[in-house]
Amino acid sequence: MLNASTAEVSGVEVENTFAVTPNLLLGASLTWLDTQYGDDVPAPGLAEAPSGRNLTFAPDWAGAINLQYDRPLTDRLSGFINANWAYRGDQYIAYDIQDKQSGYAVTGLQVGVRTQDGRWDVRAWCDNCFDEQYATGYFNAPFYFDDTLAQYQGQFLGPPRTYGATLRMSF
Numbered sequence: 001m002l003n004a005s006t007a008e009v010s011g012v013e014v015e016n017t018f019a020v021t022p023n024l025l026l027g028a029s030l031t032w033l034d035t036q037y038g039d040d041v042p043a044p045g046l047a048e049a050p051s052g053r054n055l056t057f058a059p060d061w062a063g064a065i066n067l068q069y070d071r072p073l074t075d076r077l078s079g080f081i082n083a084n085w086a087y088r089g090d091q092y093i094a095y096d097i098q099d100k101q102s103g104y105a106v107t108g109l110q111v112g113v114r115t116q117d118g119r120w121d122v123r124a125w126c127d128n129c130f131d132e133q134y135a136t137g138y139f140n141a142p143f144y145f146d147d148t149l150a151q152y153q154g155q156f157l158g159p160p161r162t163y164g165a166t167l168r169m170s171f
Contacts, residue, residue: 006038
């Protein structure tokens with residue numbers, strides 16, 4: 001088995017949560033990465049070795065924002081709304097494919113009611129609300145016999161827009 005024994009990684013990550021008001025929390029994070037394969041990267045199959053290229057799954061920029069608003073509705077119940085947004089910049093998602101996936105952002109929303117003592121909550125939610133299409137990985141499809149293509153790349157996609165309702169109870 002061969003491995004890339006040299007690579008350089010440096011970067012900065014900043015993450016914090018702010019109490020904007022007693023009922024509103026703002027969470028934010030920002031990541032900057034500078035990554036690079038070294039000169040001793042073995043070539044997989046017929047592909048060029050990515051020497052000097054950014055590491056796989058390492059975008060230069062990534063970030064997230066989360067807003068959480070909680071408010072008492074009665075002396076026993078609280079209502080809440082949560083909105084979150086996460087961004088990942090352009091990145092390579094396969095070692096042996098030289099094309100980058102474009103940056104993308106995913107948004108989630110929740111609204112619900114819970115007991116003050118945390119015994120139960122009920123919420124309606126949506127993940128990837130704007131149905132952003134993005135790949136989480138590539139692969140070479142087996143048994144693809146087309147002489148016009150050297151390789152056929154398939155891809156694993158991130159989850160599509162998903163929504164539902166959840167009831168949680170603690171015993």
